[in-house]
């Protein structure tokens with residue numbers, strides 16, 4: 608049994624991580640802004656309400672945890688895609704990562720962070736990445752900065768950054784692979800179930816320490 612904290616626990620991936628971690632017998636602390644949006648109740652679940660950009664909140668949810676999994680994304684709580692103003696700056700991933708590294712100095716040993724394929728060194732100029740970066744705007748810039756914070760950090764914490772392709776509803780165990788370098792196309796994807804299971808695995812026993820990776824099912828399009 609491990610003690611895990613999940614940031615972004617009301618998100619689609621975050622909920623999947625929370626459910627799967629509880630099912631596997633782990634103790635979970637879930638950081639949320641909207642507790643009503645997390646429809647999970649369990650004796651091993653503690654829900655903390657707060658903003659991931661708040662250093663005291665991150666210190667509190669990290670304390671005594673074996674690992675933190677951050678699945679932070681869209682900045683505007685409870686809004687649909689059409690209601691989000693993509694021109695606003697986004698900094699939740701960058702700022703929360705800085706706070707997690709401070710928490711690492713106080714004992715946290717492992718962090719697993721969700722990013723986007725197309726951020727950081729995966730910004731490879733491919734048609735997929737150019738289109739993606741245009742589509743998600745400031746949200747991928749926040750992931751760039753998050754990744755840069757890790758590259759510049761002097762820390763003993765073991766981190767894994769998962770650069771996601773399109774995530775979709777599908778079964779656990781859909782064939783997929785992990786790549787440190789890959790050119791994606793629009794057929795790249797991963798199921799929420801496989802992504803959440805992989806993230807929990809990295810939090811428990813990192814197979815890819817201090818690595819930026821992309822997880823995807825086999826490509827079937829032009830770049831395969």
Ligand SMILES: NC(=O)c1ccc[n+]([C@@H]2O[C@H](COP(=O)([O-])OP(=O)(O)OC[C@H]3O[C@@H](n4cnc5c(N)ncnc54)[C@H](OP(=O)(O)O)[C@@H]3O)[C@@H](O)[C@H]2O)c1
Nearest residue numbers: 615617618619620640658659679680681684721771773774
């Ligand atoms: N979905 C995809 O196809 C896709 C593709 C590529 C990369 N990604 C990345 O993969 C990860 C998971 O994606 P997803 O679609 O599951 O995410 P999501 O559903 O958009 O969830 C994002 C989560 O972040 C939380 N959040 C945002 N700002 C916060 C703040 N300041 N304080 C606390 N919580 C905050 C949201 O809380 P609220 O519920 O309160 O808003 C929500 O729980 C994200 O990093 C995303 O950028 C996703």
